[in-house]
Amino acid sequence: MAKIKSKFVCQNCGYETAGYLGKCPECGSWASFVEEINSPALKKESPSIDVIDSFPPMKLSEIEMNSEIRMSTNISEFDRVLGGGIVQGSLTLIAGDPGIGKSTILLQTSGEICKKEKTVLYISAEESASQIKLRAERLGVKSDNLYIYPQTNLELIKKHIEELKPDLVIIDSIQAVYTSLIQSSAGSVSQIRECTNSLMQIAKSQNVSIIVIGHVTKEGNIAGPKVLEHMVDTVIQFEGDKYKTYRILRSIKNRFGNTSEVGIFEMSSKGLSEVVNPSELFLKEYNQTQTPGSTIIVTSEGTRPLLVEIQALVGTTPYPTPRRIANGVDTGRVLQILAVLEKRIGLNLSKQDVYVNVIGGIDVNEPAADLGIALAIVTCVRDVVFDSHTAIIGEIGLSGEIRAVNHIEKRINEAQKLGFKRIIIPEANEIQEEFKDIKIIKVKRILEAITRGIGNDN
Ligand SMILES: Nc1ncnc2c1ncn2[C@@H]1O[C@H](COP(=O)(O)OP(=O)(O)OP(=O)(O)O)[C@@H](O)[C@H]1O
Numbered sequence: 001m002a003k004i005k006s007k008f009v010c011q012n013c014g015y016e017t018a019g020y021l022g023k024c025p026e027c028g029s030w031a032s033f034v035e036e037i038n039s040p041a042l043k044k045e046s047p048s049i050d051v052i053d054s055f056p057p058m059k060l061s062e063i064e065m066n067s068e069i070r071m072s073t074n075i076s077e078f079d080r081v082l083g084g085g086i087v088q089g090s091l092t093l094i095a096g097d098p099g100i101g102k103s104t105i106l107l108q109t110s111g112e113i114c115k116k117e118k119t120v121l122y123i124s125a126e127e128s129a130s131q132i133k134l135r136a137e138r139l140g141v142k143s144d145n146l147y148i149y150p151q152t153n154l155e156l157i158k159k160h161i162e163e164l165k166p167d168l169v170i171i172d173s174i175q176a177v178y179t180s181l182i183q184s185s186a187g188s189v190s191q192i193r194e195c196t197n198s199l200m201q202i203a204k205s206q207n208v209s210i211i212v213i214g215h216v217t218k219e220g221n222i223a224g225p226k227v228l229e230h231m232v233d234t235v236i237q238f239e240g241d242k243y244k245t246y247r248i249l250r251s252i253k254n255r256f257g258n259t260s261e262v263g264i265f266e267m268s269s270k271g272l273s274e275v276v277n278p279s280e281l282f283l284k285e286y287n288q289t290q291t292p293g294s295t296i297i298v299t300s301e302g303t304r305p306l307l308v309e310i311q312a313l314v315g316t317t318p319y320p321t322p323r324r325i326a327n328g329v330d331t332g333r334v335l336q337i338l339a340v341l342e343k344r345i346g347l348n349l350s351k352q353d354v355y356v357n358v359i360g361g362i363d364v365n366e367p368a369a370d371l372g373i374a375l376a377i378v379t380c381v382r383d384v385v386f387d388s389h390t391a392i393i394g395e396i397g398l399s400g401e402i403r404a405v406n407h408i409e410k411r412i413n414e415a416q417k418l419g420f421k422r423i424i425i426p427e428a429n430e431i432q433e434e435f436k437d438i439k440i441i442k443v444k445r446i447l448e449a450i451t452r453g454i455g456n457d458n
Protein backbone atom coordinates (compact mmCIF):
# COMPACT_ATOMS: atom_id res chain seq x y z
CA MET A 1 0.00 0.00 0.00
CA ALA A 2 1.26 3.43 -0.85
CA LYS A 3 2.35 5.61 2.00
CA ILE A 4 -0.16 8.33 2.86
CA LYS A 5 1.44 11.64 2.18
CA SER A 6 0.32 14.87 3.63
CA LYS A 7 0.72 18.46 2.61
CA PHE A 8 0.18 21.80 4.26
CA VAL A 9 -2.35 24.10 2.68
CA CYS A 10 -2.90 27.79 3.41
CA GLN A 11 -6.58 27.97 4.36
CA ASN A 12 -6.76 31.47 3.10
CA CYS A 13 -5.40 31.29 -0.44
CA GLY A 14 -4.81 27.60 -1.11
CA TYR A 15 -1.00 27.76 -1.28
CA GLU A 16 0.53 24.31 -0.75
CA THR A 17 3.84 23.26 0.78
CA ALA A 18 5.39 20.04 1.99
CA GLY A 19 6.14 21.37 5.46
CA TYR A 20 4.48 23.70 7.95
CA LEU A 21 5.05 27.42 7.49
CA GLY A 22 4.20 30.14 9.98
CA LYS A 23 3.51 32.72 7.32
CA CYS A 24 2.09 32.16 3.87
CA PRO A 25 4.48 33.35 1.15
CA GLU A 26 1.55 33.80 -1.22
CA CYS A 27 -0.98 35.88 0.69
CA GLY A 28 0.96 36.81 3.82
CA SER A 29 -1.49 35.26 6.33
CA TRP A 30 -0.09 34.05 9.62
CA ALA A 31 -0.73 30.60 11.04
CA SER A 32 -3.02 29.77 8.15
CA PHE A 33 -1.49 26.39 7.25
CA VAL A 34 -3.35 23.19 8.00
CA GLU A 35 -2.17 19.68 7.31
CA GLU A 36 -4.27 17.92 4.70
CA ILE A 37 -4.01 14.45 3.30
CA ASN A 38 -2.53 14.38 -0.15
CA SER A 39 -4.96 12.13 -1.90
CA PRO A 40 -5.61 12.15 -5.52
CA ALA A 41 -5.74 8.49 -4.34
CA LEU A 42 -9.34 7.82 -5.23
CA LYS A 43 -9.03 8.99 -8.81
CA LYS A 44 -12.18 9.39 -10.79
CA GLU A 45 -12.28 7.27 -13.93
CA SER A 46 -11.10 9.51 -16.70
CA PRO A 47 -13.63 9.78 -19.51
CA SER A 48 -12.58 8.47 -22.92
CA ILE A 49 -10.90 10.91 -25.25
CA ASP A 50 -13.90 11.01 -27.62
CA VAL A 51 -16.15 12.29 -24.87
CA ILE A 52 -13.72 15.06 -23.98
CA ASP A 53 -13.31 15.96 -27.64
CA SER A 54 -17.00 16.39 -28.36
CA PHE A 55 -16.43 20.14 -28.59
CA PRO A 56 -13.57 20.67 -31.05
CA PRO A 57 -12.28 24.21 -31.73
CA MET A 58 -14.87 26.30 -33.53
CA LYS A 59 -14.92 29.57 -35.41
CA LEU A 60 -16.52 32.35 -33.43
CA SER A 61 -19.13 32.75 -36.16
CA GLU A 62 -20.05 29.07 -35.97
CA ILE A 63 -20.92 29.14 -32.31
CA GLU A 64 -24.61 29.01 -31.67
CA MET A 65 -25.76 31.54 -29.22
CA ASN A 66 -28.26 30.58 -26.64
CA SER A 67 -29.34 33.75 -24.98
CA GLU A 68 -28.90 33.55 -21.24
CA ILE A 69 -32.07 32.59 -19.51
CA ARG A 70 -32.65 34.36 -16.24
CA MET A 71 -34.95 33.43 -13.43
CA SER A 72 -36.29 36.34 -11.44
CA THR A 73 -36.17 35.94 -7.68
CA ASN A 74 -39.26 38.17 -7.27
CA ILE A 75 -37.07 40.20 -4.92
CA SER A 76 -36.08 43.20 -6.99
CA GLU A 77 -33.15 44.23 -4.80
CA PHE A 78 -31.70 40.73 -5.15
CA ASP A 79 -32.34 40.66 -8.91
CA ARG A 80 -30.56 43.96 -9.28
CA VAL A 81 -27.45 42.62 -7.59
CA LEU A 82 -27.51 39.52 -9.76
CA GLY A 83 -27.77 41.67 -12.87
CA GLY A 84 -31.42 40.83 -13.54
CA GLY A 85 -32.09 37.42 -12.00
CA ILE A 86 -30.37 34.07 -11.58
CA VAL A 87 -28.78 32.88 -14.82
CA GLN A 88 -29.69 29.32 -15.72
CA GLY A 89 -26.79 26.92 -15.23
CA SER A 90 -24.76 29.38 -13.17
CA LEU A 91 -22.94 28.91 -9.90
CA THR A 92 -23.30 31.76 -7.44
CA LEU A 93 -21.57 32.22 -4.11
CA ILE A 94 -23.19 34.20 -1.33
CA ALA A 95 -20.70 35.01 1.39
CA GLY A 96 -21.20 36.68 4.72
CA ASP A 97 -20.46 36.74 8.44
CA PRO A 98 -22.05 34.13 10.67
CA GLY A 99 -25.61 35.03 11.60
CA ILE A 100 -25.96 37.85 9.10
CA GLY A 101 -28.99 36.24 7.41
CA LYS A 102 -27.66 34.11 4.56
CA SER A 103 -29.98 31.20 5.21
CA THR A 104 -32.86 33.61 5.67
CA ILE A 105 -32.53 35.36 2.34
CA LEU A 106 -32.02 32.14 0.42
CA LEU A 107 -34.99 30.45 2.06
CA GLN A 108 -37.10 33.49 1.20
CA THR A 109 -35.77 33.44 -2.36
CA SER A 110 -36.57 29.72 -2.60
CA GLY A 111 -40.12 30.43 -1.48
CA GLU A 112 -40.54 33.15 -4.10
CA ILE A 113 -39.17 30.99 -6.90
CA CYS A 114 -41.41 28.09 -5.92
CA LYS A 115 -44.43 30.36 -6.34
CA LYS A 116 -43.62 30.33 -10.05
CA GLU A 117 -44.12 26.58 -10.43
CA LYS A 118 -40.40 25.99 -10.25
CA THR A 119 -38.70 23.39 -8.10
CA VAL A 120 -36.07 24.28 -5.54
CA LEU A 121 -33.83 21.83 -3.69
CA TYR A 122 -32.48 23.31 -0.47
CA ILE A 123 -29.51 21.34 0.83
CA SER A 124 -29.15 22.00 4.50
CA ALA A 125 -25.70 20.83 5.53
CA GLU A 126 -25.71 22.71 8.82
CA GLU A 127 -29.22 22.65 10.19
CA SER A 128 -31.78 19.90 10.65
CA ALA A 129 -34.90 19.75 8.54
CA SER A 130 -37.02 20.85 11.48
CA GLN A 131 -34.83 23.90 12.06
CA ILE A 132 -35.40 24.89 8.45
CA LYS A 133 -39.11 24.24 8.85
CA LEU A 134 -39.19 26.50 11.89
CA ARG A 135 -37.50 29.27 9.94
CA ALA A 136 -39.82 28.74 6.99
CA GLU A 137 -42.86 29.10 9.26
CA ARG A 138 -41.51 32.33 10.69
CA LEU A 139 -40.82 33.72 7.22
CA GLY A 140 -44.14 32.53 5.83
CA VAL A 141 -42.49 30.32 3.24
CA LYS A 142 -44.62 27.35 2.22
CA SER A 143 -44.70 25.44 -1.02
CA ASP A 144 -44.76 21.88 -2.18
CA ASN A 145 -42.18 22.72 -4.80
CA LEU A 146 -39.59 23.32 -2.13
CA TYR A 147 -37.55 20.28 -1.13
CA ILE A 148 -35.40 20.36 2.00
CA TYR A 149 -32.57 17.86 2.13
CA PRO A 150 -30.29 17.78 5.19
CA GLN A 151 -27.14 16.25 3.77
CA THR A 152 -23.41 16.84 3.82
CA ASN A 153 -22.21 14.22 1.34
CA LEU A 154 -21.70 15.66 -2.10
CA GLU A 155 -22.18 12.38 -3.93
CA LEU A 156 -25.63 11.95 -2.39
CA ILE A 157 -26.46 15.58 -3.11
CA LYS A 158 -25.46 15.05 -6.72
CA LYS A 159 -27.61 11.94 -6.97
CA HIS A 160 -30.68 13.82 -5.78
CA ILE A 161 -30.06 16.76 -8.06
CA GLU A 162 -29.98 14.33 -10.97
CA GLU A 163 -33.17 12.62 -9.83
CA LEU A 164 -35.20 15.66 -8.87
CA LYS A 165 -33.99 17.97 -11.67
CA PRO A 166 -34.76 21.15 -9.72
CA ASP A 167 -34.56 24.61 -11.28
CA LEU A 168 -32.50 25.91 -8.39
CA VAL A 169 -30.27 24.25 -5.82
CA ILE A 170 -29.16 25.98 -2.62
CA ILE A 171 -26.12 24.61 -0.77
CA ASP A 172 -26.13 25.83 2.85
CA SER A 173 -23.11 25.89 3.28
CA ILE A 174 -20.13 24.95 1.13
CA GLN A 175 -17.95 24.60 4.25
CA ALA A 176 -20.15 21.83 5.60
CA VAL A 177 -20.30 19.56 2.56
CA TYR A 178 -17.63 17.03 1.68
CA THR A 179 -16.83 14.69 -1.15
CA SER A 180 -15.68 11.14 -0.46
CA LEU A 181 -13.20 11.51 -3.31
CA ILE A 182 -10.68 13.19 -1.05
CA GLN A 183 -9.87 12.57 2.55
CA SER A 184 -9.40 16.03 4.03
CA SER A 185 -12.00 17.17 6.51
CA ALA A 186 -15.02 19.22 5.48
CA GLY A 187 -14.27 22.91 5.34
CA SER A 188 -10.61 22.49 4.34
CA VAL A 189 -9.40 24.22 1.23
CA SER A 190 -9.00 20.94 -0.66
CA GLN A 191 -12.56 19.91 0.14
CA ILE A 192 -14.06 23.25 -0.70
CA ARG A 193 -12.16 23.40 -3.96
CA GLU A 194 -13.15 19.88 -4.99
CA CYS A 195 -16.80 20.33 -4.00
CA THR A 196 -17.09 23.65 -5.78
CA ASN A 197 -15.57 22.11 -8.89
CA SER A 198 -18.09 19.28 -8.86
CA LEU A 199 -20.95 21.70 -8.29
CA MET A 200 -19.77 23.79 -11.24
CA GLN A 201 -19.81 20.68 -13.40
CA ILE A 202 -23.30 19.78 -12.23
CA ALA A 203 -24.53 23.31 -12.91
CA LYS A 204 -23.13 23.37 -16.43
CA SER A 205 -23.92 19.81 -17.43
CA GLN A 206 -27.49 19.77 -16.10
CA ASN A 207 -28.18 23.41 -16.72
CA VAL A 208 -29.34 23.90 -13.16
CA SER A 209 -28.63 27.09 -11.23
CA ILE A 210 -26.80 26.57 -7.97
CA ILE A 211 -26.30 29.04 -5.15
CA VAL A 212 -23.77 28.17 -2.48
CA ILE A 213 -23.45 29.87 0.89
CA GLY A 214 -19.96 30.54 2.23
CA HIS A 215 -18.93 31.81 5.64
CA VAL A 216 -16.42 34.59 5.89
CA THR A 217 -13.29 34.02 7.97
CA LYS A 218 -12.11 36.33 10.73
CA GLU A 219 -9.89 38.14 8.24
CA GLY A 220 -12.93 38.95 6.16
CA ASN A 221 -11.95 36.69 3.30
CA ILE A 222 -14.55 34.47 1.79
CA ALA A 223 -14.43 31.12 3.50
CA GLY A 224 -10.69 31.01 3.76
CA PRO A 225 -10.55 30.11 0.13
CA LYS A 226 -9.93 33.11 -1.98
CA VAL A 227 -9.71 30.23 -4.43
CA LEU A 228 -13.46 29.92 -4.33
CA GLU A 229 -13.99 33.35 -5.82
CA HIS A 230 -12.21 32.39 -9.02
CA MET A 231 -14.17 29.21 -9.47
CA VAL A 232 -17.72 30.51 -9.41
CA ASP A 233 -19.60 32.71 -11.88
CA THR A 234 -20.89 35.24 -9.41
CA VAL A 235 -19.80 36.30 -5.94
CA ILE A 236 -22.21 38.21 -3.75
CA GLN A 237 -21.28 39.52 -0.38
CA PHE A 238 -23.85 39.92 2.35
CA GLU A 239 -22.87 42.70 4.73
CA GLY A 240 -24.27 44.59 7.62
CA ASP A 241 -24.03 44.97 11.32
CA LYS A 242 -25.56 42.03 13.11
CA TYR A 243 -26.88 44.33 15.81
CA LYS A 244 -28.57 46.69 13.39
CA THR A 245 -31.38 45.94 11.04
CA TYR A 246 -29.86 46.93 7.67
CA ARG A 247 -28.31 44.37 5.39
CA ILE A 248 -26.54 45.01 2.13
CA LEU A 249 -26.07 42.57 -0.73
CA ARG A 250 -23.12 43.55 -2.85
CA SER A 251 -21.99 41.90 -6.05
CA ILE A 252 -18.21 41.67 -6.17
CA LYS A 253 -17.84 39.46 -9.19
CA ASN A 254 -20.38 38.78 -11.89
CA ARG A 255 -19.78 36.97 -15.15
CA PHE A 256 -23.25 38.02 -16.29
CA GLY A 257 -23.61 41.58 -15.13
CA ASN A 258 -22.44 44.71 -13.47
CA THR A 259 -20.42 44.43 -10.30
CA SER A 260 -20.49 46.74 -7.31
CA GLU A 261 -24.27 46.83 -7.55
CA VAL A 262 -25.98 46.72 -4.16
CA GLY A 263 -29.34 45.70 -2.77
CA ILE A 264 -30.53 46.96 0.59
CA PHE A 265 -32.70 45.07 3.04
CA GLU A 266 -34.10 45.43 6.50
CA MET A 267 -34.15 42.43 8.85
CA SER A 268 -37.16 41.68 11.04
CA SER A 269 -38.72 38.61 12.56
CA LYS A 270 -40.61 38.15 9.28
CA GLY A 271 -37.30 37.99 7.45
CA LEU A 272 -35.61 40.39 5.10
CA SER A 273 -37.66 43.03 3.37
CA GLU A 274 -36.48 45.26 0.57
CA VAL A 275 -35.69 48.88 1.21
CA VAL A 276 -36.75 50.75 -1.87
CA ASN A 277 -35.63 54.17 -0.77
CA PRO A 278 -32.55 53.63 1.36
CA SER A 279 -31.47 57.25 1.71
CA GLU A 280 -34.72 58.07 3.47
CA LEU A 281 -34.13 55.23 5.86
CA PHE A 282 -30.58 56.29 6.66
CA LEU A 283 -31.66 59.87 7.26
CA LYS A 284 -34.71 59.00 9.33
CA GLU A 285 -33.17 60.04 12.61
CA TYR A 286 -30.99 62.79 11.25
CA ASN A 287 -33.23 65.81 11.58
CA GLN A 288 -34.33 64.91 15.07
CA THR A 289 -30.88 64.34 16.45
CA GLN A 290 -28.84 67.11 14.89
CA THR A 291 -25.80 67.80 17.01
CA PRO A 292 -22.36 69.30 16.39
CA GLY A 293 -20.18 66.79 14.64
CA SER A 294 -22.63 65.32 12.20
CA THR A 295 -22.79 65.77 8.43
CA ILE A 296 -24.51 64.14 5.48
CA ILE A 297 -22.52 62.73 2.60
CA VAL A 298 -23.64 61.27 -0.69
CA THR A 299 -21.86 58.00 -1.21
CA SER A 300 -22.20 55.90 -4.32
CA GLU A 301 -23.00 52.25 -3.92
CA GLY A 302 -22.78 50.58 -7.30
CA THR A 303 -24.85 52.67 -9.62
CA ARG A 304 -26.93 53.98 -6.77
CA PRO A 305 -26.23 57.07 -4.73
CA LEU A 306 -26.92 56.88 -1.04
CA LEU A 307 -27.15 59.61 1.56
CA VAL A 308 -25.68 58.69 4.90
CA GLU A 309 -24.90 60.50 8.10
CA ILE A 310 -21.36 60.72 9.41
CA GLN A 311 -20.75 61.50 13.07
CA ALA A 312 -17.55 62.58 14.71
CA LEU A 313 -16.74 62.93 18.38
CA VAL A 314 -13.62 64.72 19.53
CA GLY A 315 -12.65 65.03 23.17
CA THR A 316 -9.63 65.38 25.45
CA THR A 317 -7.94 62.06 25.88
CA PRO A 318 -7.25 60.39 29.23
CA TYR A 319 -4.72 58.11 27.50
CA PRO A 320 -1.03 58.71 26.80
CA THR A 321 -1.70 58.09 23.10
CA PRO A 322 -4.97 59.52 21.85
CA ARG A 323 -7.49 57.15 20.32
CA ARG A 324 -8.63 57.14 16.73
CA ILE A 325 -11.60 54.89 16.26
CA ALA A 326 -13.55 54.57 13.04
CA ASN A 327 -16.72 52.63 12.47
CA GLY A 328 -17.93 52.13 8.91
CA VAL A 329 -15.01 54.02 7.40
CA ASP A 330 -11.40 53.00 7.05
CA THR A 331 -9.28 54.04 10.06
CA GLY A 332 -6.32 54.74 7.77
CA ARG A 333 -8.47 57.16 5.81
CA VAL A 334 -9.48 58.98 9.00
CA LEU A 335 -5.84 59.24 10.08
CA GLN A 336 -4.97 60.76 6.73
CA ILE A 337 -7.79 63.29 7.01
CA LEU A 338 -6.62 64.22 10.52
CA ALA A 339 -3.08 64.70 9.22
CA VAL A 340 -4.31 67.00 6.47
CA LEU A 341 -6.48 68.98 8.92
CA GLU A 342 -3.50 69.40 11.20
CA LYS A 343 -1.02 70.38 8.52
CA ARG A 344 -3.24 72.51 6.27
CA ILE A 345 -5.55 74.32 8.67
CA GLY A 346 -3.58 73.92 11.87
CA LEU A 347 -6.18 71.90 13.76
CA ASN A 348 -4.27 70.37 16.64
CA LEU A 349 -5.76 67.08 17.77
CA SER A 350 -2.68 65.49 19.32
CA LYS A 351 -4.28 65.48 22.79
CA GLN A 352 -7.76 64.56 21.60
CA ASP A 353 -9.50 61.26 21.04
CA VAL A 354 -11.31 61.11 17.71
CA TYR A 355 -14.21 58.81 16.97
CA VAL A 356 -15.86 58.64 13.55
CA ASN A 357 -19.01 56.69 12.95
CA VAL A 358 -21.26 55.99 9.96
CA ILE A 359 -24.89 55.83 11.03
CA GLY A 360 -26.93 52.83 9.93
CA GLY A 361 -24.21 50.23 10.14
CA ILE A 362 -23.15 50.47 6.53
CA ASP A 363 -19.59 50.64 5.30
CA VAL A 364 -18.54 53.67 3.33
CA ASN A 365 -15.37 52.73 1.58
CA GLU A 366 -14.77 55.48 -0.87
CA PRO A 367 -12.65 58.61 -0.73
CA ALA A 368 -15.64 60.75 -1.74
CA ALA A 369 -16.61 60.61 1.94
CA ASP A 370 -13.44 62.45 3.02
CA LEU A 371 -14.81 65.94 3.02
CA GLY A 372 -17.90 64.95 4.98
CA ILE A 373 -15.71 63.27 7.60
CA ALA A 374 -13.43 66.33 7.79
CA LEU A 375 -16.36 68.70 8.26
CA ALA A 376 -17.90 66.45 10.91
CA ILE A 377 -14.64 66.59 12.85
CA VAL A 378 -14.28 70.35 12.45
CA THR A 379 -17.86 71.11 13.50
CA CYS A 380 -17.41 68.93 16.54
CA VAL A 381 -14.22 70.70 17.53
CA ARG A 382 -15.88 74.08 17.10
CA ASP A 383 -19.13 72.95 18.66
CA VAL A 384 -21.29 74.23 15.82
CA VAL A 385 -24.18 72.45 14.15
CA PHE A 386 -23.67 71.90 10.45
CA ASP A 387 -26.54 73.12 8.29
CA SER A 388 -28.94 70.22 8.02
CA HIS A 389 -29.91 71.11 4.47
CA THR A 390 -26.40 70.83 3.08
CA ALA A 391 -24.91 67.61 1.74
CA ILE A 392 -21.19 67.08 1.14
CA ILE A 393 -19.15 65.27 -1.50
CA GLY A 394 -15.40 65.32 -2.07
CA GLU A 395 -12.11 63.51 -1.75
CA ILE A 396 -9.31 65.25 0.15
CA GLY A 397 -5.79 65.14 -1.27
CA LEU A 398 -2.68 65.33 0.89
CA SER A 399 -2.05 68.97 0.11
CA GLY A 400 -5.57 69.84 1.20
CA GLU A 401 -7.02 70.02 -2.28
CA ILE A 402 -10.52 68.70 -2.94
CA ARG A 403 -10.45 66.11 -5.68
CA ALA A 404 -13.12 65.12 -8.18
CA VAL A 405 -15.38 62.12 -7.54
CA ASN A 406 -17.30 59.84 -9.92
CA HIS A 407 -21.06 59.82 -10.60
CA ILE A 408 -21.32 63.41 -9.45
CA GLU A 409 -24.61 64.17 -11.16
CA LYS A 410 -26.34 61.11 -9.79
CA ARG A 411 -25.22 62.09 -6.33
CA ILE A 412 -26.44 65.65 -6.64
CA ASN A 413 -29.74 64.39 -7.99
CA GLU A 414 -30.26 62.13 -5.01
CA ALA A 415 -29.58 64.96 -2.56
CA GLN A 416 -32.00 67.18 -4.46
CA LYS A 417 -34.63 64.47 -4.47
CA LEU A 418 -34.40 64.21 -0.70
CA GLY A 419 -34.92 67.92 -0.23
CA PHE A 420 -31.38 69.15 0.38
CA LYS A 421 -30.98 72.83 -0.45
CA ARG A 422 -27.21 73.04 -0.84
CA ILE A 423 -24.46 70.66 -1.80
CA ILE A 424 -20.71 71.10 -1.47
CA ILE A 425 -18.80 69.45 -4.31
CA PRO A 426 -15.25 69.52 -5.73
CA GLU A 427 -14.52 72.39 -8.12
CA ALA A 428 -12.73 69.84 -10.32
CA ASN A 429 -16.00 68.08 -11.13
CA GLU A 430 -17.62 69.29 -14.30
CA ILE A 431 -21.38 69.38 -14.31
CA GLN A 432 -23.46 69.29 -17.48
CA GLU A 433 -26.90 68.91 -15.98
CA GLU A 434 -28.82 71.81 -14.53
CA PHE A 435 -30.14 71.56 -11.02
CA LYS A 436 -32.97 73.88 -10.08
CA ASP A 437 -33.77 73.03 -6.50
CA ILE A 438 -30.33 72.64 -5.07
CA LYS A 439 -27.53 75.18 -4.83
CA ILE A 440 -24.16 73.81 -5.87
CA ILE A 441 -21.16 75.09 -3.95
CA LYS A 442 -17.86 74.26 -5.63
CA VAL A 443 -14.75 74.19 -3.48
CA LYS A 444 -11.08 73.76 -4.31
CA ARG A 445 -9.41 73.40 -0.95
CA ILE A 446 -10.24 72.12 2.52
CA LEU A 447 -10.06 75.57 4.08
CA GLU A 448 -12.48 76.97 1.53
CA ALA A 449 -14.85 74.08 2.19
CA ILE A 450 -14.77 74.86 5.91
CA THR A 451 -15.29 78.58 5.44
CA ARG A 452 -18.13 78.19 3.00
CA GLY A 453 -19.62 75.14 4.67
CA ILE A 454 -19.59 76.36 8.23
CA GLY A 455 -19.25 80.00 7.40
CA ASN A 456 -16.94 81.76 9.85
CA ASP A 457 -13.31 82.54 10.60
CA ASN A 458 -10.11 80.69 9.70
N1 LIG B 1 -37.21 35.54 15.68
C1 LIG B 1 -36.42 36.40 15.06
N2 LIG B 1 -36.77 37.68 14.98
C2 LIG B 1 -36.00 38.57 14.35
N3 LIG B 1 -34.85 38.29 13.76
C3 LIG B 1 -34.44 37.04 13.81
C4 LIG B 1 -35.19 36.03 14.45
N4 LIG B 1 -34.52 34.88 14.35
C5 LIG B 1 -33.41 35.17 13.65
N5 LIG B 1 -33.36 36.47 13.33
C6 LIG B 1 -32.32 37.15 12.59
O1 LIG B 1 -31.77 36.26 11.67
C7 LIG B 1 -30.38 36.19 11.82
C8 LIG B 1 -29.87 34.82 11.54
O2 LIG B 1 -30.25 34.53 10.20
P1 LIG B 1 -29.68 33.29 9.42
O3 LIG B 1 -29.76 32.08 10.23
O4 LIG B 1 -30.32 33.33 8.09
O5 LIG B 1 -28.15 33.72 9.28
P2 LIG B 1 -26.99 32.92 8.61
O6 LIG B 1 -26.13 33.93 7.95
O7 LIG B 1 -27.52 31.80 7.78
O8 LIG B 1 -26.27 32.36 9.89
P3 LIG B 1 -25.30 31.09 10.05
O9 LIG B 1 -23.95 31.65 9.79
O10 LIG B 1 -25.48 30.69 11.45
O11 LIG B 1 -25.72 30.08 9.05
C9 LIG B 1 -30.13 36.61 13.24
O12 LIG B 1 -28.86 37.19 13.41
C10 LIG B 1 -31.21 37.60 13.48
O13 LIG B 1 -30.79 38.88 13.01
Ligand SMILES: [Mg+2]
Pocket: 102, 103, 104, 126, 172
Ligand atom coordinates in the same frame (compact mmCIF):
# COMPACT_ATOMS: atom_id res chain seq x y z
MG1 LIG C 1 -27.26 29.72 7.95
Ligand SMILES: [Zn+2]
Pocket: 010, 011, 012, 013, 014, 015, 024, 025, 026, 027, 028, 029, 032
Ligand atom coordinates in the same frame (compact mmCIF):
# COMPACT_ATOMS: atom_id res chain seq x y z
ZN1 LIG D 1 -1.98 32.04 1.74
